[in-house]
Amino acid sequence: MERGIKECCGLNIKSVSFAELFLNKTMLIAYVLLAVGLIGWFELFGLRFGHEFVNTTDLVEAGGNHAAVMAEALKEQIFHMHHIEEVPREEPWGIFVAQYTYLLYGGSALIVLVALAELAGLHIAHKASAALMTLGISLALGGMISIASDWGNPINIYWMILNPQPQSGMWMMLPLYAIYIPFTFIEIYFLMTNKRELAKKLALPLVVIGLGIDMAEFYIQGILFQLNEARHLWVDFPTLWIYFLITGALSGVAFAMIYSGLALKDKSWSAELNETLKKAAMVLIVLVGIYEAVAGFGKIGEAPFTTMFWGYIIVGLVLPLGLLAVNQNFLAGILIAIGTFAARELFVYGGNAEPMTNRFGMGPEAFSTYNVAELKNAIYTAPHTMEVMVIIACVGVGIAIFKLLDTLLDVSNQPH
Amino acid sequence: MANYAMALEYQNCIDCRACEVACKDENGVMIGADKQRIWVGVVEGGKTLADMFVNFYPSQCNHCVDAPCVTVCPTGASHFVEGGIVKVDYDMCIICKGCMEACPYEARFVDETKHAVDKCTFCDGRIQEFGTTACSATCPTKVRTFGDIDDENSDIRKRLDGREFFVLKENEDTMPKLFYLAPEDKELQKRTMGEGIKLHTWDKFEKKYKTETAKRREEWKEA
Numbered sequence: 001m002e003r004g005i006k007e008c009c010g011l012n013i014k015s016v017s018f019a020e021l022f023l024n025k026t027m028l029i030a031y032v033l034l035a036v037g038l039i040g041w042f043e044l045f046g047l048r049f050g051h052e053f054v055n056t057t058d059l060v061e062a063g064g065n066h067a068a069v070m071a072e073a074l075k076e077q078i079f080h081m082h083h084i085e086e087v088p089r090e091e092p093w094g095i096f097v098a099q100y101t102y103l104l105y106g107g108s109a110l111i112v113l114v115a116l117a118e119l120a121g122l123h124i125a126h127k128a129s130a131a132l133m134t135l136g137i138s139l140a141l142g143g144m145i146s147i148a149s150d151w152g153n154p155i156n157i158y159w160m161i162l163n164p165q166p167q168s169g170m171w172m173m174l175p176l177y178a179i180y181i182p183f184t185f186i187e188i189y190f191l192m193t194n195k196r197e198l199a200k201k202l203a204l205p206l207v208v209i210g211l212g213i214d215m216a217e218f219y220i221q222g223i224l225f226q227l228n229e230a231r232h233l234w235v236d237f238p239t240l241w242i243y244f245l246i247t248g249a250l251s252g253v254a255f256a257m258i259y260s261g262l263a264l265k266d267k268s269w270s271a272e273l274n275e276t277l278k279k280a281a282m283v284l285i286v287l288v289g290i291y292e293a294v295a296g297f298g299k300i301g302e303a304p305f306t307t308m309f310w311g312y313i314i315v316g317l318v319l320p321l322g323l324l325a326v327n328q329n330f331l332a333g334i335l336i337a338i339g340t341f342a343a344r345e346l347f348v349y350g351g352n353a354e355p356m357t358n359r360f361g362m363g364p365e366a367f368s369t370y371n372v373a374e375l376k377n378a379i380y381t382a383p384h385t386m387e388v389m390v391i392i393a394c395v396g397v398g399i400a401i402f403k404l405l406d407t408l409l410d411v412s413n414q415p416h
Numbered sequence: 417m418a419n420y421a422m423a424l425e426y427q428n429c430i431d432c433r434a435c436e437v438a439c440k441d442e443n444g445v446m447i448g449a450d451k452q453r454i455w456v457g458v459v460e461g462g463k464t465l466a467d468m469f470v471n472f473y474p475s476q477c478n479h480c481v482d483a484p485c486v487t488v489c490p491t492g493a494s495h496f497v498e499g500g501i502v503k504v505d506y507d508m509c510i511i512c513k514g515c516m517e518a519c520p521y522e523a524r525f526v527d528e529t530k531h532a533v534d535k536c537t538f539c540d541g542r543i544q545e546f547g548t549t550a551c552s553a554t555c556p557t558k559v560r561t562f563g564d565i566d567d568e569n570s571d572i573r574k575r576l577d578g579r580e581f582f583v584l585k586e587n588e589d590t591m592p593k594l595f596y597l598a599p600e601d602k603e604l605q606k607r608t609m610g611e612g613i614k615l616h617t618w619d620k621f622e623k624k625y626k627t628e629t630a631k632r633r634e635e636w637k638e639a
Contacts, residue, residue, distance in 0.1 A: 053528035055444040077448025087526040089451065092516035152511025153531060159491035159508045170514050171490035227488050229588055230520035352517070 010193035013408055021407050030400035037393015041149065043386035047086055048152060053077070087152070088381060091352045095345065095383035096150035099391040102251060102344040103143030103398060105221070105244050110136035110252030111184060112214045112245070113280060115207050124276050127269040130191040130414035132256055134405050137184045139255060142398030144177075149390050169224030176220055180213055192414045218245045225351065234351040238295045246291060250284040250316070251340040253277055257333030263412060274329050281332065282324055285317050292317075308346045315339035349381075417636070419629065420479070420499040420538055421565040421593035422549075423575045428557040429472035431456050435551035435560070442539055442550035446529050451522075453477075453536045454551055461608065469608045474559055476551070477502060477523040477536035478584065478592030481628045485515035485524065486635070493532070496632065497639045499564075500593065501540050506532035520588045538562070540639060565593070565625075573618070580605075580615040591628045 004015045021027075052073040054062075062070050088094075114132045117125035148154050165171040187210050190199045222241030225234040237243060257277050264270050292313065316339015323332035406412055439445060439454050446452065454476040462468035483502045486494045493508035494515050504515075509532035516524045516533060527534035539549040543562070546553065552560035563572035572595075581595040598615055599605045 048528075048531070051528070053446055055446050055529050056441055057444045058529070059447070074447055077446060079448070086528075087511075087513060087516075089516070089522060089525050092513035150512070152513075152526065154510055156491060156493075156508055156510045159493070159510075163492040163508070165490055165492050168488050168490045168514075170488060170512060174490070227484070228514075228517045229484055229590075230585070231517060 007194065010195040011189065011409060012192075012194065014410055016407055021404065024403070024407070026403040027400060030396045030403065033396025033399065034393050036389050037396060040386040040389025040393065044086075044149065044390065047386075086384075091349065091381055093150070093348055093352060094381075095348075095387050095391055096146050098341070098344040098348045099394055100143045100147040100150070101221075101244070101347070102341050103139045103146065103394060105143075105218070105248030106251030106255055106340070107136040107138070107140030107143065107398075108180075108214055108217055108252075109245060109248030109250075110139075110256060111187075112211065113249055113252060115187075115210050115214065117276075118203070118207050119211070122276065124269060124272045127267075128264075128273050130188055131259075131264070131406070131412040133184065133188050133191065134409075134411045135255060135259055135402055136252060137181065137188070138402035138405070139395075139398040141181075141401055142394040142396075145397045146391055146394040149394075169220055169227050172220045173224070176213075176217055180217055183210060183213055188411070192409060192411065215245075218242075218248070228351070231351045233347075243291060246284060246287045247340060247343055250281065250288055250336060253281045253284060254333045254336035254340065257281065257329045258337060261330030261333065267412075274327075278324050278327070278329055278332075281329075281336065282321065285321050285324075285336075289313075289317055305346055305350050308342055308349075312339045312342040312346060316343060418499045418564040419566040420501060420543070420562065421572055421595065422538075422552070423561045423572050423581065423595045423597055424474060425559050425561070425575075425597045426471065426473045427597075427599055428559045429456065429474055430557055431458065431472045432556065434554045434556060435474060438550040438554035439536075442542060443537070444529070446527060449525075452525050452527070453534070461610070467607060471608060473596065474551075475521065475523075475584070475594065477519075477538075478521055478590070478594045479536075479538060481591035481593065481625070482589065482632060484518040484520070484588075484590060488514045488518040490514065496636045497540065498636055499538070499540070499543075499639075500629065500633075500636060501538050501639075502535070503537055503540065504533055504535065506530050506534075509533050520585045520590060521592070544639075576618040578617075580617055582609075582613050582615055586614055591625060 005012045006015055007013070052069050054070055054073045054077070059070060059074075111133050114125065114129050114136070118129055151157075160171055160174050187206055190202055190206055193199050218241040221244055222239070225231075226237075226240055229235055234240065257274070260270065260273055260277065264273065267273075315335050317336075320332035320335045320339070323329075323335065433456060435454055436456070440447070440449075443453060454474065457471075457473045457475050459471045459473070460469070461471070479500060479502050481500065483494070483496070486496060486502060489495075490512060491508045491510055493505045493510070495503060495505065497503050511526060511531070511533060513526070513533065516522075516526075524533050524535045526532075539551075542548075542550060548562045549560070552562045561572050561575045563570035565572055567573060575597070576595060579600070580598040582598060583592045583595060585592070598609065598613075
């Protein structure tokens with residue numbers, strides 16, 4: 001065994017100094033992103049818990065005390081100042097949910113692709129599986145930080161255990177992730193363990209079960225959005241879980257291409273990995289393109305989301321396809337990552353756009369018949385700066401988790 | 417057990433907003449809040465001076481029989497209580513805002529003073545003592561009639577009998593419990609209501625309503 005490596009439970013764990021673990025170049029980048037997020041979180045929690053919101057009872061009880069605070073709170077509320085409004089009624093879900101779906105679906109779908117590559121027995125899978133699965137789960141955890149930031153009162157989450165609601169798609173996330181996250185780490189463990197005989201025996205069942213869990217995740221995510229019956233862009237969207245899977249896979253491949261370009265270019269198997277990622281990206285771009293053309297968001301092409309939609313199509317699909325054709329994987333990866341984030345924004349904000357028509361006594365019509373002239377709530381509201389800062393930090397969380405695991409377990413050098 | 421609902425003679429509404437003031441006072445709604453708990457919708461129509469009209473239609477939570485907000489809630493904070501009233505347990509709410517997304521009527525909001533999602537509760541604390549909600553008690557033109565829809569002798573049933581009414585967003589199949597009374601004058605009805613609104617009468621609507629209510633009645637908890 002190499003010097004500086006200790007074996008624990010069949011894993012080779014590198015013995016590294018504090019500085020090597022926490023003060024390397026990648027971690028410093030993660031710290032910068034996290035520092036940006038800290039400002040955002042500070043503002044966010046200040047608004048939620050440190051701000052004075054008053055009702056008539058508060059005013060009566062305060063009497064003459066705290067007059068200045070009450071007067072300020074009254075002024076803000078009466079003049080309806082938007083900086084105190086964290087949750088616009090017309091758009092209850094915003095950029096936090098967009099970031100959650102972006103990182104989580106991207107990370108999970110990357111894990112799906114790696115599992116499929118393992119199942120198909122691709123040669124490159126033996127080289128890169130551990131690294132890419134670790135990247136996938138790290139980014140998925142970053143996405144979870146985003147949704148945790150979105151919840152205004154996450155401390156009450158224990159009620160999900162005390163008072164189970166299995167009919168709720170959102171509740172289903174709890175048992176799902178309780179299985180999904182540990183299981184993914186078990187998969188990674190068996191990709192890297194020294195107990196090769198055991199790993200070989202369990203490889204196939206693990207991959208098959210893993211794929212099943214991944215598919216269940218996307219299916220439940222589809223249900224989660226489709227339960228919002230009033231939101232026609234989500235409900236009328238055909239087979240939402242397939243849309244999540246293919247767009248998530250595209251994001252996941254983009255993350256892998258960026259990671260490969262930054263950290264794996266010196267590996268002997270780098271060219272083979274890049275070629276595989278390129279083919280996967282091209283196939284996924286075509287699949288997403290077909291979905292959008294046949295059944296997708298093209299239907300809201302005339303709504304106020306036009307810019308975002310076409311931005312996503314051009315930046316996320318068209319340009320990268322051209323770049324991949326000339327083997328510019330890294331640049332294509334960056335563009336796909338940007339474009340697919342725009343797709344998630346579009347999905348969340350477009351879905352929020354209800355009621356798009358508010359005619360007297362009428363229900364909302366199917367989204368294909370929305371009258372653009374009558375759109376009221378569909379106008380895009382830019383996210384608050386603090387929200388943008390927090391979602392930047394979520395990427396930092398993903399990078400930090402990955403780098404810590406990579407430093408300790410050397411996941412990027414784990415051929416099996 | 418009572419089954420509370422509300423009939424709205426919206427043609428009587430003069431948009432004085434006394435109902436909103438009464439609601440804020442009764443329920444401690446945040447000062448300056450816009451469209452919280454109850455509100456008055458305004459729809460103008462007509463193309464010429466001869467056919468111009470304005471509809472004021474007061475609205476609030478519809479306390480749907482098959483409430484999607486209750487279905488999607490991951491913690492059970494949104495729930496039914498006696499009378500079929502949909503309520504939020506503030507101590508269980510994680511403010512995931514799933515209920516706000518699921519509600520077809522945009523009836524829910526985040527109440528920053530309670531630090532939870534909130535909505536109209538049909539003044540459930542008040543109705544035990546006074547028999548009606550603050551908004552209906554205050555209305556100078558008697559737009560709202562609140563009561564037990566299962567009781568044939570209740571005011572609301574008497575109001576609905578023989579009248580045509582509609583519910584908002586019927587296609588959502590949530591079975592809302594705000595019944596908007598259509599104008600009795602057919603010409604006015606045709607001119608001001610637009611096309612596509614399904615009108616009902618209680619004798620024909622009751623069966624479907626009771627069937628749907630029975631499906632979720634066992635979820636009603638003690639207030």
